[in-house]
Amino acid sequence: MxxxxxxxxxxxxxxxxxxxxxxxxxxxxxxxxxxxxxxxxxxxxxxxxxxxxxxxxxxxxxxxxxxxxxxxxxxxxxxxxxxxxxxxxxxxxxxxxxxxxxxxxxxxxxxxxxxxxxxxxxxxxxxxxxxxxxxxxxxxxxxxxxxxxxxxxxxxxxxxxxxxxxxxxxxxxxxxxxxxxPLRDRGQDIELLAEYFINKHCDVYNIPGKTIHPDALKNLQRYSWPGNVRELEHALLKEILLADTPTLYLNNLESQYTKQQQDLAQMKPLFDLDFREAKEKTVMSFEKNYLDNMMKKTAGNVTKAAELAGTERRAFGKLLKKHGLIRSYYASFAC
Ligand SMILES: Nc1ncnc2c1ncn2[C@@H]1O[C@H](COP(=O)(O)OP(=O)(O)OP(=O)(O)O)[C@@H](O)[C@H]1O
Ligand SMILES: [Mg+2]
Incomplete structure (x- = not known):
């Protein structure tokens, strides 16, 4: 090509x-x-x-x-x-x-x-x-x-x-x-993607061009997008087809997806467990995410990752093993 x-x-x-x-x-x-x-x-x-x-x-x-x-x-x-x-x-x-x-x-x-x-x-x-x-x-x-x-x-x-x-x-x-x-780590790209999908669908459905209200854009940038780019595209398509005005306000998004609601939804399964179990699960999930993050930051360099975490290399290695994290998997992440 x-x-x-x-x-x-x-x-x-x-x-x-x-x-x-x-x-x-x-x-x-x-x-x-x-x-x-x-x-x-x-x-x-x-x-x-x-x-x-x-x-x-x-x-x-x-x-x-x-x-x-x-x-x-x-x-x-x-x-x-x-x-x-x-x-x-x-x-x-x-x-x-x-x-x-x-x-x-x-x-x-x-x-x-x-x-x-x-x-x-x-x-x-x-x-x-x-x-x-x-x-x-x-x-x-x-x-x-x-x-x-x-x-x-x-x-x-x-x-x-x-x-x-x-x-x-x-x-x-x-x-x-x-x-x-994930899209939530690409906050800067949301505006570009939104413009791209709006133009694309206005063209496809022969609808006069639309723009997003600045407050609505902020909401898009705050939302965590579990369905990522596909979810963004579909959310915009729905708005484009339903909106009567040239400006999109995305009010539905605002009411549906406040940050607090998402956090609560994520925690809800924990509330069905007893305190000890819920705490254990939370700590396990924290440990794994923390290690994963450090390994990504250092492209799988265990010594550097342990240093960043302020722990001994051996202890860090043990934790990696406990959570089944494989060093070579992280080699391609940019440090
Ligand atoms: N960066 C991007 N720019 C433009 N369109 C994108 C981008 N990323 C994804 N899309 C569009 O988002 C939709 C979802 O993409 P795709 O089907 O490749 O996702 P996927 O990761 O395979 O999802 P799944 O795991 O659900 O199968 C497609 O319509 C794709 O064209
Ligand atoms: Mg796919």
């Missing part, structure tokens, strides 16, 4: 420092045909990111095949990945390729990869190791050259810790990683 930077800037709206770092990272890693693991809360743009990596790579004229791992039942996973030959089972009336065959030469996007069943994880691991697969019903191996991009909005390290996700598979998929920041 001739003008990679323009393509990225047009696709990904945002100029906050955290977001620019991510865009530059996508730009850098796209051309190398290695697996990429994309992390981020729901609606932060993980699929957009996977598509961008594909479009910027030398594989762009080959297929981009996306599957949602959570939607495939365990019994069908091998069929979905590897396909089958005629007669492999009662309903198999002809040969049918799986996603690995369809994505040959291109990119296979495994969305919600953390939901892949144990059987699916083993099958995928075998394919990655051997670069070959056997469709159901035959012993003949086939070769497919696919670049795998995975995404998750789950806490994958906890899942590795509990044995739900295989560590050996994780290390093979997590060669390059991209962490999309």
């Amino acid at each position: 001739k003008n990679k930077s323009k393509y990225l800037a047009d696709l990904f709206i945002g100029q906050s420092t955290v977001f620019i770092d991510v865009i530059q990272r996508i730009d850098k890693i796209a051309e190398f045909s290695v697996p990429v693991f994309v992390y981020g809360e729901t609606g932060t743009g993980k699929e957009l990111c996977a598509q961008a990596i594909h479009n910027l790579s030398r594989r762009s004229n080959k297929p981009f095949v996306a599957i949602n791992c959570g939607s495939i039942p365990d019994t069908l996973i091998e069929n979905e990945l590897f396909g089958h030959v005629k007669g492999a089972y009662t309903d198999a009336q002809s040969n049918s390729g799986g996603v690995i065959a369809h994505a040959d030469g291109g990119t296979l996007f495994l969305d919600e990869v953390d939901t892949l069943s144990q059987k699916g994880q083993v099958s995928l691991l075998r394919f990655i190791q051997e670069k070959e697969y056997k469709p159901l019903g035959t012993n003949q191996p086939f070769h497919s050259d696919v670049r795998i991009i995975c995404a998750t909005n789950a806490d994958i390290l906890s899942k590795i810790n509990t044995g739900e996700f295989r560590q050996d598979l994780f290390f093979r998929l997590n060669i390059m990683d991209v962490h999309l920041p």
Whole structure:
């Protein structure tokens, strides 16, 4: 692609420092045909990111095949990945390729990869190791050259810790990683995104241009956006379609989403526990968030992180272990 930077800037709206770092990272890693693991809360743009990596790579004229791992039942996973030959089972009336065959030469996007069943994880691991697969019903191996991009909005390290996700598979998929920041950490970008979505939807629905009232903008910037960019886009679309005036006041947002309400909602499950349990849960969650933050700040340098935290390195290391935090996971965070 001739003008990679323009393509990225047009696709990904945002100029906050955290977001620019991510865009530059996508730009850098796209051309190398290695697996990429994309992390981020729901609606932060993980699929957009996977598509961008594909479009910027030398594989762009080959297929981009996306599957949602959570939607495939365990019994069908091998069929979905590897396909089958005629007669492999009662309903198999002809040969049918799986996603690995369809994505040959291109990119296979495994969305919600953390939901892949144990059987699916083993099958995928075998394919990655051997670069070959056997469709159901035959012993003949086939070769497919696919670049795998995975995404998750789950806490994958906890899942590795509990044995739900295989560590050996994780290390093979997590060669390059991209962490999309939640919208609440990109306060500066909200105005830009809001303008972008307002123009886009006014165009699509042929509605005269609208602007946001400054107070409404402040509310947008205060809200924590659990559904991230998707939630912002939908909130604005609703307002654009319903508002009778050229100015958007977003009164609904104001009443629905005050900061206090969100904090209360987050704490509510704790109020159902006894005091000791509630305190224990809060401390555990604080510890994990605190460690996670320090590790991100220091790009996984345990000595530096312990120093920042004012604790001994050994004690800090013990805490990391207790919470199942893996040092290498943080290596790509900018210090
Ligand atoms: N920075 C951005 N600029 C413009 N649009 C964006 C940006 N980030 C996300 N979007 C848009 O927000 C919507 C959600 O993005 P996407 O589907 O990629 O999120 P996701 O992280 O895959 O979410 P989920 O985990 O729920 O599947 C899409 O319509 C996407 O085009
Ligand atoms: Mg998605």
